[in-house]
Amino acid sequence: MSTNLKNVKRVTTHVLQEMKADGVKIAMLTAYDYSLARLVDRAGIDVILVGDSASNVMAGHETTLPITLDQMIYHACGVVRGSERALIVVDLPFGTYQGNSKGALNSAIRIMKESGAHAVKLEGGKEVLTSIERILTAGIPVMGHLGLTPQSIYKFGTYVVRAKEQEEADRLRADAKLLEEAGCFALVLEKIPAKLAAEVAASVQIPVIGIGAGAGVDGQVLVLHDMLGINQEFNPRFLRRYADLHGVITGAVSGYIKDVRAKDFPNNEEQY
Ligand code: KIV
Numbered sequence: 001m002s003t004n005l006k007n008v009k010r011v012t013t014h015v016l017q018e019m020k021a022d023g024v025k026i027a028m029l030t031a032y033d034y035s036l037a038r039l040v041d042r043a044g045i046d047v048i049l050v051g052d053s054a055s056n057v058m059a060g061h062e063t064t065l066p067i068t069l070d071q072m073i074y075h076a077c078g079v080v081r082g083s084e085r086a087l088i089v090v091d092l093p094f095g096t097y098q099g100n101s102k103g104a105l106n107s108a109i110r111i112m113k114e115s116g117a118h119a120v121k122l123e124g125g126k127e128v129l130t131s132i133e134r135i136l137t138a139g140i141p142v143m144g145h146l147g148l149t150p151q152s153i154y155k156f157g158t159y160v161v162r163a164k165e166q167e168e169a170d171r172l173r174a175d176a177k178l179l180e181e182a183g184c185f186a187l188v189l190e191k192i193p194a195k196l197a198a199e200v201a202a203s204v205q206i207p208v209i210g211i212g213a214g215a216g217v218d219g220q221v222l223v224l225h226d227m228l229g230i231n232q233e234f235n236p237r238f239l240r241r242y243a244d245l246h247g248v249i250t251g252a253v254s255g256y257i258k259d260v261r262a263k264d265f266p267n268n269e270e271q272y
Contacts, residue, residue: 011046011087013119013141013185019046019218020207026219028209029227032058032075036224037082045086047209049121049221050076052091052151057225064150065094069107076115088117089143094151097122097131104131108140121188123149125175129182136183144179146172147213148191161212163192173200180204188221189213191238212238 003022008015019026028047031037032054040048054075055067069092076090090111097104108120119141122128132142148162156162163169173196176187186207189197194214201208201217210217222239225231229244259265 005044005046008085010085013087016046016087016186016207016219017205020205026207026209028219028221030054030221030224031079031082032224034078034082037079040224041083041086046219047221048079048083048086048088050079050088050090050115050117051121051223052093053223055093057223057231063153065153067093069093069096069110073111073114076111076117080116087119089119089121090115090117092120092122097135098124098128101130101134104128105134105138108135108142109138112140119143119185121145123151125171126178129178132179132182132184141185142183143186143188144176144184145188145190146175146179146192147189147197150190159191161191161193163196169193169196172196173203176200176204176208180206189217191236212236 003015003018003024005024016026026046028049029040029045030049030051030053031040032050037048050072052064052067052072054072055061055064058075059067061067072090072093076088080088092104092107092111096107104122111117111120120135121143122131123145125144125146132144135142148156148159153159163172172192179187184206186209187204189200189208189210191212194216197208197210197213198216207218209219209221211221226234226239227242229241229246230249232246256265
């Protein structure tokens, strides 16, 4: 197998599998709307995650818990319209899959049918296995998510690094195996020690995408608004900022206000 990404018209779960087999790192970013999805897709991203982090960065909530299935579908529809090449994965929001496999299946079907996305992601291991299995029976690809799972923030009580202790690390290793055996096509590992993440990535055949999980995994994911520097308040160690959109946008808006006040905008060429 050899991945020629130039010839890929649409990234599929099989392409990601090939990338892992060939040692080609997978680049994944979040997006929540048409315009930014279009930019991200045209720049060549492999996977777009319509993350429930939309609850934070789009809606301004403190946690990911409040976002609803209807809201996730709304975001996903825009992203699907804006993308031609990336695989589009949509988060199942809190309360739509835990402890209820029939509800999980219905939620996943709604996402696929109403948005046109290609896969769903959900958080957790053994405790959500029956939901994962039931979604998979409908032919819907599932991405798992272990480590720091933000929908469980009130159980954790803090956003610190997970699985530093032996017991939690062992549970994570076992959950990763379980999700692979169940048929998940990929896994996200969030905020765990790099050594553990690398070990997990080497122990499973499916691609493992990390966020705050070091370089020894098969790919990386970041929240788009964080890596573009829109949000200045969020400064975890794992975050690399590739732009300062906070500065760019603030500067542009200040310039516009100044020009309007000074009656400099619009000028003669900018009117009819
Ligand atoms: O919702 C999200 O953005 C995520 C990523 C942090 C992986 O789940």
